[in-house]
Structure formats: structure tokens, C-alpha cells
Amino acid sequence: MTTPADGPNHPVGQARRLAAERFPDALSVVLAGSTVAGRATATSDLDLAVLVEDGGATRRETLRFEGRLVELFIHTRAGLDELFAADTASRRGVMQRMYAEGLVLTERDGAGTGLKHRAAAALREGPGALAPATVEDRRYALTDALDDLSDAADPVERLTVAGVVLDVAADLLFDHHRAWKGGGKWLPRRLLQADPDRGAALLDGYRRLCETAAPQPLTAAATDILTLTGGPLREGHARTWPVSHDPSPVPGACTRDDPDAGPA
Template sequence: MDADPVEQARRIARQRFPDALAVVLAGSSAAGRAKSTSDLDIAVLIEDGGETYRETLRCEGRVVELFVHTRAGLAELFAADVATRRAVLQAMYASGLVLVDRDGEAGRARASAEAALRLGPPALEADAVETKRYGLTDALDDLGDAEDPLERVAVAGVVLAGAAELLFDHHRAWSGGGKWLPRRLREADPGLGQDLLDGHLGVCATGDPARLAAAAREVLDLVGGPLREGYRRTWRGVIESVATAPGKRAG
């Protein structure tokens, strides 16, 4: 396997997408932090009339994640990333390493991505925020009551995720999952975000929920406080805890 992931990405682009309008290498490989086990995340813009798809393959011993799209497909994917509040593809184009830029196509895609990232996600509907407040309040009650260490760790994950969603929305900041959750939390709120992460780590390491609970209560105070009595929703065919898409009223 070639030790240089950038050159490997260039070869893949030349061999598989010789007519590409734009090719961007993202992730740790683009940032110069790649390990031998790191994936290659490659966004590929092709002419309209082609197929928009995602594909995972192995090339020269390395896993490659291909994000292939037409111009129309790219616009649809950008819109979908806004709806999920994660802006994954926008981040790839905004911070990735440009390998192919035919007629300025990569530059235009990057400008669009950067504009979206600056704007941030739309604010959640008030009902969605209320439902998340209720869910976090309930999870904090469970965290305080949990006696089984495994249950406590499991509930701590729910508290971290629920508090993070509310904090992201409070700051109109992009969210993230997996390894991107701590990264985005620190970006959105370096102080309180780090307190949530440290509190969660404390539960996992020592079983003590105090710091996580305090940080989560601070998040609740930012968005209207805990919510228990008085909460009511009428069933309308959606699970309200996940009904958070912009423009759709939960409940």
C-alpha cells in the first residue's frame, strides 16, 4: 500500500473518474493526520445525467469511501445534510483537499458549502425543543436513580446526546455523531460542551454522575429549564423524540 494517501486518492480519481468535474479528498488524509488504517473519504462531482451514490471499496489495502454526485445530486445532498443538522458533505467540500477542479467546479461547490456552514442549521421548532427538554429531564431523573453501574453508563449516553442536541440548537451549531460529537460540541460551546464530555467520561470511569448532571442541567436552563408536569402531545404519526427536521412541527 502506498504510504501517501493523497497520491493514492489522485490515482483513484484518475482511474475511476477521468471525466470528473471536481474531486475533493476529505478527513484525516486531507489534513495530514492519516494513519495506515485511515479511510480515504473522497467526494466526486460528475456531469448531470450520471448517478449520485455512495460506495465503499478497498483499494491497495485501504478502505475508500466514495461520495459521487451530479450537480443536482450535490444540491440535494446539501439540503439533506441541513435537514439532519450535520452538514457532513459541506464540511468535506469546505475543508478538503482539492484534487480536481475543472472549470472552477470545485471552487463553486466549496463556496456553497462554506456559505451553508456559516449560516448554520435552522432553529428547531418550539415543540421539538420542548420534547427534547422533556426527554432530557426524564433521562436526568433516571441517571440519578440508577444503581446498576451498566444502567448508569447507558443512561449517561442518553443524557449526553440529549443535552448535546439542545446545546447545538441553542447556538444554531451543526451537530455530529460518533467521533464528531465531541468535536462539534467543543466547537459549539468550548466551556459547557467540554463539561458535558468530561462529565460523561467521569460516569464511565468512576460511576459518578454529578458533573454530567450539573452540565446537563445548565443546558436545560439555557433552553427553558426542566420539563415534567404539563407536558402533553397528541399522536400524529411520528415519534416526537426524533421528529426534529427543520420546517416540520413535532407533535
């Protein structure tokens, strides 16, 4: 027997009570995340996007309400414009997806519904393409990581390099399809949405390497993506950065701790 959505122990009911108690004057409160997607568990947190009047603060806050962890994304209209722009630049579309896929709990003058339509349109449009130079950097990084993977004898090094192969190959595939990317648990979900066949092959190759230490399936899947996006890149790849008097590393420069790093 399932708990009614507005019951005392249902996360949607908890979210409605939190919105009423904590944000009675909000322009809108939208519930997003696993609860709306139907994947919530007893320990899942609540993700709430809260639109407040101009003059308020744009911030993120974590609290606990009725025993459940809550992530609050609080913003003004101007603040949300900045968040949308940042999420578009990062090609993740986090706030856009929260609004587009979320459940409007409260709103004034249709504010939440209007933002849902705006966010859904932005998701359909997709992120912009990576700059050609950035694609070259990704191709070089993946070529280098695949070379390292073939040479890796230490099991810990092999797993570490495999993670780089997964991340960079996924990034190239996301860009090829102009698809929104994801991190953590969202990487495989977004990857399968962007390209069910190549995404599944890449994820399966990574899983098999973790389970059996065999690199061949991951190498084959990543090489397929590399070929799709321009092919391996070694000789001829070059980048310059402006000279800085600051002794700290130049932003964007390749280091061995960077997934885009070149050969040591």
C-alpha cells in the same frame, strides 16, 4: 521523515491516482476527512466527493484501492443539492463540510472550487433553529433522563442513561448556538467547537461517570445546559399525533427505545 504528499505511500498521492484512474471525466474530485485535516493514520480511509455529469447516479460506494479503504460520495449537481438539503435538515452538514474543508484533486471549469465556496458559505450560515415544540420535547427528554440517572442503581443502566443524557444535552446545546452537530467521534469535536466551556464540562462529566460511576459531574453539566435552554420540563408537557390505521408506531412518537421517550 515524512512521506511526500505525492509519494507512493502517501494517502493524498493514492487519492490522486484513484481519481485519475477511476474518474477521469469527473467534474471535480475532492478529498476530505482525516487525510486533509492532518489526522490520518496508516489505516485511515480516504473520503472522496466526486461530482459527475448530469445523468449519472448519486450514490455512495466503498472500495479498497492500493490496500487502503476508500469511501466514495458520488453525485450529480442535482444530487448534491439534495444531499446538501438533507444534511441541513439533519443539522449535520456532512457534505458541506467535506467540500468546504476538502482538497480539490481535479476539477473542470472551477467546479470543485465553486462548490468549496458554496459549502463554506452554508457552514457559516449554520443550520436552522429547531421548532419550539421540538425544543420542548428535548427538554422533557433530558429532564426525564436526569431523573432516571439519579435513580439508576444498576451500573449498566446508569451507563445507558448517561449516553442519553449526553446526546440530548448536546443536541440542545448545538441548537442554542445554531451550531452543526456531529455523531460518533464527531460529537465531542463539534461539541467543543460549539461551546468550549459547557461542551467540555458535559464531556468530562460523561467520562468521569464511565470511569468512576459518579453521576454528579454529568448531572451538573447537563442541568446547566437544560437551564440555558429553558429549564426542566415535566408537568404540562403534552403532544398529540394524528390517528393512523397503520398498527406500526407513528413516526416521531415517543417510545421507551427512543432517546426522546417520556416516562414508562
